[in-house]
Amino acid sequence: MSKTVVVVGASRGIGKAMVDLFAKDPSVTIYALARDEEKMRKEFAAHSNVHCKPYDLSVDDCADQLEHLLAKVEHIDVLINNAGYLVNKPFEELSHRDFARSYQVNVIGVMQTVQALLPKMERGAHIVNISSMGGFQGTVKFPGLAAYSTSKAALVSFTELFAEEFKHTEIKMNCLCLGAVQTEMLHEAFPGYEAQISPEQMAAYICNFALTAHQWMHGRVIPVSLTTP
Numbered sequence: 001m002s003k004t005v006v007v008v009g010a011s012r013g014i015g016k017a018m019v020d021l022f023a024k025d026p027s028v029t030i031y032a033l034a035r036d037e038e039k040m041r042k043e044f045a046a047h048s049n050v051h052c053k054p055y056d057l058s059v060d061d062c063a064d065q066l067e068h069l070l071a072k073v074e075h076i077d078v079l080i081n082n083a084g085y086l087v088n089k090p091f092e093e094l095s096h097r098d099f100a101r102s103y104q105v106n107v108i109g110v111m112q113t114v115q116a117l118l119p120k121m122e123r124g125a126h127i128v129n130i131s132s133m134g135g136f137q138g139t140v141k142f143p144g145l146a147a148y149s150t151s152k153a154a155l156v157s158f159t160e161l162f163a164e165e166f167k168h169t170e171i172k173m174n175c176l177c178l179g180a181v182q183t184e185m186l187h188e189a190f191p192g193y194e195a196q197i198s199p200e201q202m203a204a205y206i207c208n209f210a211l212t213a214h215q216w217m218h219g220r221v222i223p224v225s226l227t228t229p
Contacts (some may be wrong), residue, residue, distance in 0.1 A: 002027045004076050005210070008055065008113060009083030011036045013183035014130070016043060017203035018080065023047035031070060034083070057083050057109030058101055063116040076120045078210045081110045082130045084152075086185050088144045098147050106151035111158060114173075124170030126214035127162075128206065131155045133225050136177040140227075142190075152177075156221050163219025172214035176206060179225025196226055 005022050009015040010032035019032045026049060032040050033055035040052040053069040055062075070076075085105035087098045114127060121127075133139045135152030142149075159175035166173070183199055205224065 002029065003078065003211070004029045004031070004073060005078040005080070006031045006033065006070070006076055006117070007080045007082060008033045008057070008110075009081070009130075010034045010052075011039050011043070013185060014178075014199045014202050014206065015080075015082040017199040018082070018207055019044060019050055020047075021200075021203050021207050023050050031073065033069070057105045057113070058085070060104070060108075060112075062109050062112035066113065066116040070117070070120070073120060075123060076117055077125055079114070079117060079121070079125065079127045080130065080206065080210055081113060081128070081155075083109070084130070084132075084185060085148070086145075086188055087147045088188060089147075090144060091146045094147055102147035102151045103154070106148070107154040107158060110155060114162070118171070121171050125172070126210055127171065127173040128210045128213075129155050129159050129173065129175040130206070131159075131175050131177045131221075133177050133179045133223060133227075136221070136223050139223070159221055160219050167218065172218045174209075174213060174217055174219065175221045176209065177221060177223045177225070178202065179223070179227055 005028055007015055007019055010019050011034035019030055022028050022030045030050045032044060032050055032052045034040055035056050037052055037054035044050040044052060055065055055069060083105060085102055087102055132152040134145055134149035135156050156175055159173055162173045
């Protein structure tokens with residue numbers, strides 16, 4: 001059965017790996033969304049079932065962008081909100097712009113994306129929000145990540161609230177809080193740190209979760225990490 005998948009934050013790291021993995025199935029049509037359209041077109045040129053669209057979560061016209069970009073898409077089966085913006089800076093040095101951009105990209109833009117695409121999910125869909133262990137209650141927190149981790153915690157709360165409000169519909173939403181994966185963003189946060197998990201390994205887990213987990217869970221916030229707490 002054919003499926004339509006939208007991956008937001010698809011130009012690098014885990015997002016890119018997810019698009020590559022989904023694209024191996026010719027019955028899946030993928031819409032890859034990120035700011036760098038040119039990079040995506042080069043990366044996914046070999047995949048005829050991948051459509052690259054320029055999408056910027058950092059501005060407040062997300063709905064207008066999506067109305068134009070996905071106007072011809074009739075139905076969405078899977079939406080993966082994978083985009084993220086990281087600021088690594090001592091708390092006392094964080095500016096209003098740092099906070100505003102972190103929250104716009106990491107949670108407000110996600111909520112606006114979901115709002116805009118809800119009409120295309122009326123027949124049932126699975127929305128997967130990608131958060132961080134930094135936003136998962138009770139885990140180790142790291143200095144310099146106040147803007148990033150608190151915005152990812154807000155994404156966790158949104159997942160639970162959405163699930164309650166839409167519990168009588170066929171639309172399901174779950175949230176994965178990822179631990180260390182060897183991506184560009186990890187290098188920005190922790191230069192020199194070597195993670196045990198590659199983007200491709202994590203992408204395989206997320207893709208399978210996105211296609212199947214909504215059959216038995218809704219509103220769940222799941223830590224995906226090799227470290228504890």
